[in-house]
Amino acid sequence: MRKYVALISFLVAGLFLWGCGESQDQQPATDNTPKFEEGKTIMVGFSQIGAESSWRTAETKSIQEEAKKRGVNLKFSDAQQKQENQIKALRSFITQKVDAIILAPVVETGWEPVLQEIKQAKIPVILVDRGVKVEDESLYATLIASDFVEEGRMAGKWLAEKLGGKGNIVELKGTPGAAPAIDREKGFHEIIDKYPNMKIIKSQTGDFTRSKGKEVMEAFLKAEDKNIDAVYAHNDDMALGAIQAIEEAGMKPGTDIIIVSIDGVKDAFVAMTEGKLNCSVECNPLLGPAAYDAVEKILKGETLPKKTIVKDQLFDQSVAARVIDSRQY
Ligand code: GZL
Numbered sequence: 660m661r662k663y664v665a666l667i668s669f670l671v672a673g674l675f676l677w678g679c680g681e682s683q684d685q686q687p688a689t690d691n692t693p694k695f696e697e698g699k700t701i702m703v704g705f706s707q708i709g710a711e712s713s714w715r716t717a718e719t720k721s722i723q724e725e726a727k728k729r730g731v732n733l734k735f736s737d738a739q740q741k742q743e744n745q746i747k748a749l750r751s752f753i754t755q756k757v758d759a760i761i762l763a764p765v766v767e768t769g770w771e772p773v774l775q776e777i778k779q780a781k782i783p784v785i786l787v788d789r790g791v792k793v794e795d796e797s798l799y800a801t802l803i804a805s806d807f808v809e810e811g812r813m814a815g816k817w818l819a820e821k822l823g824g825k826g827n828i829v830e831l832k833g834t835p836g837a838a839p840a841i842d843r844e845k846g847f848h849e850i851i852d853k854y855p856n857m858k859i860i861k862s863q864t865g866d867f868t869r870s871k872g873k874e875v876m877e878a879f880l881k882a883e884d885k886n887i888d889a890v891y892a893h894n895d896d897m898a899l900g901a902i903q904a905i906e907e908a909g910m911k912p913g914t915d916i917i918i919v920s921i922d923g924v925k926d927a928f929v930a931m932t933e934g935k936l937n938c939s940v941e942c943n944p945l946l947g948p949a950a951y952d953a954v955e956k957i958l959k960g961e962t963l964p965k966k967t968i969v970k971d972q973l974f975d976q977s978v979a980a981r982v983i984d985s986r987q988y
Pocket of ligand 1: 711712713714715788789805839867893894895896921922942
């Protein structure tokens with residue numbers, strides 16, 4: 660009998676000790692064991708916002724083509740500009756046990772819960788083109804994006820000079836809650852507020868799309884008629900929609916109404932050579948190479964800077980014709 664008691668207590672003790680070991684979920688979430696071996700195919704999940712603009716399409720192409728070039732097994736998801744679809748996609752990447760996640764977050768907030776789940780699964784997250792607002796910055800490895808506030812400032816400075824420091828401006832804003840919309844508005848207003856004779860008389864979201872940009876500009880023209888001297892659009896697609904609305908109202912875009920926007924997509928350069936758009940601040944969407952460099956570094960256990968700023972430059976009608984053929988997107 661005593662033999663059995665000893666055996667059972669030995670087994671119970673063994674079970675207890677085994678349970679106190681470091682189980683999977685007790686390991687530090689930021690496990691830096693290198694997971695990247697040259698030649699080994701890595702699986703990356705990319706949660707893309709949608710296809711709302713030519714800029715977005717160019718970014719998607721860059722990330723998909725670079726995956727092919729590097730032999731990365733890319734799982735791609737298009738969220739049609741809905742955050743809930745992005746969260747669903749991120750959860751599916753956890754289930755698929757991807758090695759890394761690339762996320763272009765449609766808005767800045769609402770990401771903590773799913774980013775916590777990804778951290779628990781020990782999958783690194785690379786943010787591209789838009790940032791997130793989180794308490795715990797360890798929820799993502801790095802952000803690769805432009806400085807949207809600076810883009811807004813550049814557009815504001817150019818317009819103030821073009822208008823000689825006076826005029827009424829209407830603003831076509833990006834997606835509510837999106838980092839580029841918030842920051843491009845901030846940067847532009849910071850500059851325009853310095854000019855007492857420059858007024859932003861209307862400001863409304865066109866959700867970064869050409870169709871909505873046209874629709875909102877039609878409403879602005881109806882309300883303000885000839886009282887509009889300039890349009891500031893947070894992206895080229897909304898500016899191109901506004902150009903259509905201005906023409907349909909019988910006015911000359913680029914002459915009767917000055918138009919400045921951001922992105923620097925090919926269609927914007929075409930509009931500049933046609934004299935319909937006056938200026939576009941480039942926001943480079945070709946983030947594929949930088950995104951995968953970051954993935955490879957993080958999987959090798961290297962640390963990354965929290966943010967990498969993508970350099971931008973301003974183009975106006977005076978240079979558009981000269982550079983249009985060299986544009987890569
Ligand atoms: C900027 C990007 C913006 C572009 C728009 O990094 O998030 O979203 O400016 C796009 O064209 O829709």
